[in-house]
Amino acid sequence: MISLLYLLVSAQWLVSSLGVQLINQDKHVVMDNGILQVTLSNPQGHVTGIQYNGIENLLEVNNRESNRGYWDLVWSGDGIKRKKGLLDRIEATNFTVIEQNEEQVELSFTRTWDSSLEGKVVPLKIDKRFVMRSGPSGFYTYAIFEHLQGWPAISIGNIRMAFKLNKDKLHYMAIADNRKRFMPLPDDRLSNRSQVLAFPEAVLLVNPIEPQFRGEVDDKYQYSSESKDIRVHGWICRNPATGLWQITPSNEFRSAGPVKQYITSHVGPTSLNVLHSTHYAGADLILNIEDGEPWKKVFGPIFVYLNSLSHGGDFQKLWEDANKQMMTEVQGWPPNFLASKDFPKSDQRGNVSGRIVVHDRYVNDKSIPAKGAYVGLAPPGDVGSWQIECKSYQFWTSANEDGYFSFNNIRPGNYNLYAFVPGFIGDYKYDNVIAISPGSQANLDDLVYEPPRDGPTIWEIGIPDRSAAEFFVPDPNPKYINKLYVNHPDRFRQYGLWERYAELYPDEDLVYSVGVSDYRKDWFFAQVTRKKDNNTYRGTTWQIKFKIDNLDENGTYKLRLALATANVAQLRVGVNEPSKNPPLFSTGIIGKDNTIARHGIHGLYYLYNVSVPGSLLLKGNNTIFLTQTESISPFQGIMYDYIRLEGPPT
Known part of the structure; x- marks a missing residue:
């Protein structure tokens, strides 16, 4: 049986045979391929409207035009005093038609910095491109950023393409096969309907418009994904059955490798394509361009894909079709139809x-x-x-x-x-x-x-995979549930898990006995601070107890400490003497990735190799003390990836 989706797509291709048209209006330009129409502000280059499947505008019409579909970044430079930098919505000042024929339209919206703009906009030459072709049900966008010799130094913390979608139409969000759900409304986050929790991004929905969401936590960081997994995500309107998706066929332009985590979609409804950010990494991942340093980079292209069902049916098929389209885009990478010479074919x-x-x-x-x-x-x-x-x-x-x-x-x-x-x-x-x-x-x-190794394994804790996911992740406080992550492999994304440590260990810190304990049940996933009665916090000391039957007092043992994340933390290591000063080893203050608060299971990876003289060990029972000393907030701490004690070389 031919699917309804296939019938509709076939009809769309028939309509699109008329070719791509470019319509110039007073303050806008419209790309139309017979399937959808995309309206952009001229010369600013913001996407102000997406008309498709009988829906006049899939973007939020109640927002101002610059707050519907846009490229933006967060930057700092000399004279910028805001702690988190300035948000630049990247409003272009010049519009150019790069290519226009029946098969394709490519538009360019550019802005070039000069000294009169110092402190107002980022010192970059920016070219935002939009491409519509005669066949596909969607459009492409990419951007070229360039810093020229002689321009001032800048630091960039975030670069993204964002869409604020029609809140009356799109209510179902899909990120992965096991991360799909109906979402609360943006109005549910208003002060009269929600309660702010430990940070502004996280709210408890106390009086939502839809009663089904009452008692749930909403936090955009619960929907982050690793870069390698962000290929397609988006939103669905059920009536008429319509999907809007962002497809990223390649991650060549994203920062920091395959396991760097980025925000995807969240309540708004908001669909993001974050191309660079410091989330889950901290200041180490600020993009710093020196004074006068030449630099150029192409971000994208991203494919914004639209699909629909012609006569009802299971709206989940839209997600399935979006994944098929994603594979088509991946197999066709790199696209050979982009006009910019900065994007090699x-x-x-x-x-x-x-x-x-x-x-x-x-x-x-x-x-x-x-x-x-x-x-x-x-x-x-x-x-x-x-x-x-x-x-x-x-x-x-x-x-x-x-x-x-x-x-x-x-x-x-x-x-x-x-x-x-x-x-x-x-x-x-x-x-x-x-x-x-x-x-x-x-x-x-x-x-x-040849991985780091000096001697045979005496004992090990965890799995070396740069993640703390294999350790014990507790059930969340019943007051702070996100229903999506109940009985879910990503249970670590629940809110407030850091508070569960003190509840599980009310009097004494964690003690792990090698050969008896099971890291899947007995090793808490994060070594966090402990809250005291006066609303202050203190560091924690974990113990690893083990036996050595054949001790080499003259040999050197090796303790391998692989950390999955750290946030303004300091780990001190002691052997059989917990209070010895100085300790056998200290990391110093490390990390600022905020992974604990942002419901991640890893951030930046650290590996420490600690030499342990045999003279510090005892024949028989021994204890290693792991103390995380920093204790100003509940979000300071570390996650372990893997710990191993090696004997002297044989």
Whole structure:
């Protein structure tokens, strides 16, 4: 049976055979391909209207035109006093038709900085592009940012493309197959209908318009996703059955690698495509451009896809169809129809292939394939530098079960190859610079990763995968539930889990006994502060108890501490003496990623290798003390990825 969706799409293609039209109005331009019409303000370049499937405007008509569909960024520079920087909505000053024919229209909205704009808008030359083609049910957008020699230094914390959608029409949000739901209304967050919780983003819905949401927590950070998983997300209107989706076929322009987390969609209804942000990373990921430094980067293209059902039916089919369209866009990357010379086409790019294996003689005498390894090409830098790199482009893939990997369509330039392997700690870097030129093909010999290791494993806690998800994540306080995450693999996204630690450990901190305890049940997912009766906080000290039967007093043991995140924290390590000063090891103050408050399970990755003299250990029972000292707020703390104690080398 031919699906209703197929029938409608076929009809749309028939209508679109008339070609793409560009309609000039007084203060707007309209792109029309017979399927949908997209209206943009002239010369500002904001998307003010999307007309489709009989809906006059899928954007929020009650918002001002600059607050419907827009590119924006947050920046700081000399003289900017606001702590979080200035929001620049990127209003263009010049409009140009780049290409116009029956097959395609490409529009350019530009703004160039000069000294008269100092302190008012970001010192960049910005070109926002919009492309409509005769066939697809949607449109593309991308932007070119350029900093010219002689321009002042700037710092950028956030870059995004945002759509504020029609709140009377779009109520169902879909991010992933297991993260879909009807959402509260924006009015439910008003002061007379909600109660602000520990921070403004999180509210308890006490009197929502729809009673089904009463007692739920709404917080936009509960809908964040890792970069590698943000391929398609969007919203659905049930009557008429219509979907609006943002499809991101490639992450080459996103900052900080495949597991960097970004906000996606949230109550508004708001659909975001965040291309650079400091969320879940902190100040380490601010994009800093020096005084006079030349810099240029292309963000996108993003495909805004519209679909519908012609005669009712299961609206979930719109999500299924959006995923099929996403695969079509991925397979067609890079698109060859963009007019900008700054976006290289497929024949202007290069390819890399190879194999990566792991050699850890305490696991296997032979090298083993790095199955599932994340392998990336990023600008030359130190080991692991990719996770805070944000100025250039990155390309990531996964190795197959035999460790083979391949990259296609890499932008010309110089790269290092980086990798990290689930099941092993640390980071790999291929020291040779890989030069990519148009049409080049680099075939690498077997790359051998030797993860940090001195001696045999005495004991270990957790799984080395850069996440704390395998540890004990408690049920949320029944007062603070998001129904989506009840009995869900991402239970860590529930609000207020940091408060559960003191409830589970009211008198004493966590004690873990090797060989008896189970990290899945007995290791709390985050080492957080403890609230005291006077509304102050204190640090916590966790204990790991273990036995050593054959002690080498003259040998050196090694404690591997892999942290999944840290937020204004300091971890001190003691062995058998909890109060010794100075401690055996201290990280100093690390991290500012706010992962605990933002319902994440990891942020920036840290690996510490602590030498433990055998003279500090005892034959028989021993205790390692892990103290997180900083205690101003409930959100200070760390998440562990994995801990291992190794014996002296054999």
